[in-house]
Amino acid sequence: MRGAVADIDDDSRIADPSTTPPEVDASVAAELRAADFEKTPSNRRAGRKGDARVGDAMDLVEFETMIFSRFSTASRHRGEPVLDRSAYLLLSRIDAERPMSINELSGALGLNPSTLTRQASAAVRAGILQRTPDPAGGLARKYELTDRGRQRLAEQRRAHREFVAEVLQDWNSDDVTAFAAYLCRFNSDVENRQGVAWPRRAPR
Secondary structure, eight states: OHHHHHHHHOGGGSOOGGGOOTTSOHHHHHHHHHHHHHTSHHHHHHHHHTOHHHHHHHHHHHHHHHHHTTHHHHTOOSSSOOOOHHHHHHHHHHHHSOSBOHHHHHHHHTOOHHHHHHHHHHHHHTTSEEEEOOTTOOSSOEEEEOHHHHHHHHHHHHHHHHHHHHHTTTSOHHHHHHHHHHHHHHHHHHHHHHTOOOOOOOOO
């Protein structure tokens, strides 16, 4: 998806009105001339802000992301109770870059240390996290998943994936791929604005 955006930004892709083929309609040629002005990011953003369709789309994105936040509760599975959202995020983040201290988790998740201390302590009591010495020899204790924690996290991820597969079962492969790419792009842009990236596994 990023490649498509790069194509739009590439100056070599903006047609020169003087070389417009004879068969191109005059109105199309005018649009090509306007593209020379609109090709800069600042002008494109200014134009978008005045576009009512974009405003409507932004309202829709805001509403649908609110609905999307209910996703984790919709994918509950039978058996052992599902991890709550805070525990799922905490375990997922530690699993991606383990082990981690409270200060490291605070920077990564954007939560204050006292909140994370409470969450981590609850996870330790539940047997899904354990405190470990810093492998690098630092004074701060770090947190690592227990075997039970890794099992619970794997079960939660499997439940989420099964739920997604069920929801998208009637989508064609192109739509599924496009949705995944746009979702990844959206999350990456959010992370870029926040200055904190979530470690990602390399594509298989």
